[in-house]
Amino acid sequence: MDKESPFSSEYDINNTTDSKSSIQQNSSTPKDKEASDLIKERIESDYQLSKPMRKLIRARIIPK
Amino acid sequence: MKKVKTQKRARISQGDIYKNVEFIEYAIEEEGVVEVSKIVFPFVVVLTQDCDLNQDYKIRWARRDHLNHDKKLFSVIVAPLYNYEHFYNGNHLSELSLSMAEIKKQGRTAENNLKQNQTPRYHYLEFPDSVPIVPSVIDFKHYFTVNVEYLKKHKRDNFICQIGTLYREDVSQRFSSFLSRIGLPER
Numbered sequence: 001m002d003k004e005s006p007f008s009s010e011y012d013i014n015n016t017t018d019s020k021s022s023i024q025q026n027s028s029t030p031k032d033k034e035a036s037d038l039i040k041e042r043i044e045s046d047y048q049l050s051k052p053m054r055k056l057i058r059a060r061i062i063p064k
Numbered sequence: 065m066k067k068v069k070t071q072k073r074a075r076i077s078q079g080d081i082y083k084n085v086e087f088i089e090y091a092i093e094e095e096g097v098v099e100v101s102k103i104v105f106p107f108v109v110v111l112t113q114d115c116d117l118n119q120d121y122k123i124r125w126a127r128r129d130h131l132n133h134d135k136k137l138f139s140v141i142v143a144p145l146y147n148y149e150h151f152y153n154g155n156h157l158s159e160l161s162l163s164m165a166e167i168k169k170q171g172r173t174a175e176n177n178l179k180q181n182q183t184p185r186y187h188y189l190e191f192p193d194s195v196p197i198v199p200s201v202i203d204f205k206h207y208f209t210v211n212v213e214y215l216k217k218h219k220r221d222n223f224i225c226q227i228g229t230l231y232r233e234d235v236s237q238r239f240s241s242f243l244s245r246i247g248l249p250e251r
Contacts (some may be wrong), residue, residue: 050106050147050198051159054089057100059092 066184066192067228075121076140076215078114079232081197081224085142085215087208103160107145109227111239112137120212122201139209143239145189145200181216183203184242195225202235204242 085108089101110117119135150156152175154166167175178201179188187202227235 051156052103052105052144052151053159055104057098057102058096059100061096061098063096063212 066190067231068192068195068225069228070194070225072219072223073226076110076112076117076123076138076212076219077226078110078112078117078236079227079229080110080219081107081145081227082110082142082215082219082222083224084222085210085218087210105144106147107197107200108142109145109235110144110215111141111207111236113236126210136211140207140212140215141207142215143202143207145197145202145206148188148199148201151201181234181238184238184245187238189227191225197224202239204239207239 083106085105087103087105089103090244091098091100093099101121116135116137117140120137123130123133123135145155151156151164152167154164154168157164174183177183178186181187183202187204189202190199191197226232
């Protein structure tokens with residue numbers, strides 16, 4: 001059964017996506033890829049951060 | 065377990081969960097150079113008895129004088145919480161170059177026992193959505209102690225939540241039971 005749209009016909013026309021709309025133009029640019037790699041790297045490093053880590057500190061004692 | 069308290073109290077309490085707690089492996093001084101090795105645990109849970117923590121707090125921070133320092137603690141017992149996904153794959157300590165038992169290779173029964181807290185060494189915990197911790201496992205074998213004053217100061221910015229009363233009793237009871245187990249020879 002077809003349900004009547006809750007929006008006016010004008011709204012439906014203005015908000016319908018087609019092959020020319022910006023929403024569907026999703027070919028990635030080098031900049032996008034760089035950003036995506038950066039996000040992926042960040043997620044992976046956050047994931048690693050949730051594991052215990054060892055830290056080594058070396059300091060020279062300065063005599064007073 | 066999905067019952068937690070997010071209200072921060074002034075003192076350290078049993079069942080408190082703190083982030084980024086440091087465990088000092090060693091600190092040595094040689095020829096004027098100090099070397100300190102520490103492990104930073106993303107999350108730990110406090111296991112010391114709450115009455116002991118309460119008495120220590122009163123002695124340490126109360127303004128009135130006490131007859132003696134009989135109830136003062138040197139340290140607080142904590143145990144690390146490991147991300148269950150890492151734990152399941154046995155790689156939760158990979159950053160320390162340690163490979164651990166893989167639950168995924170032990171079959172469905174082992175996994176179910178673990179999640180139902182039927183495996184004495186481990187305690188499985190899930191948190192409500194409001195708490196930023198993924199499902200985790202406490203490994204009772206990895207308990208360690210932390211200086212009381214360090215932890216009190218650390219709590220200010222690193223308190224996450226406190227495990228709900230009944231659930232923290234369960235953790236405490238299972239921890240003491242694990243510690244008091246008796247290893248019998250296999251033959």
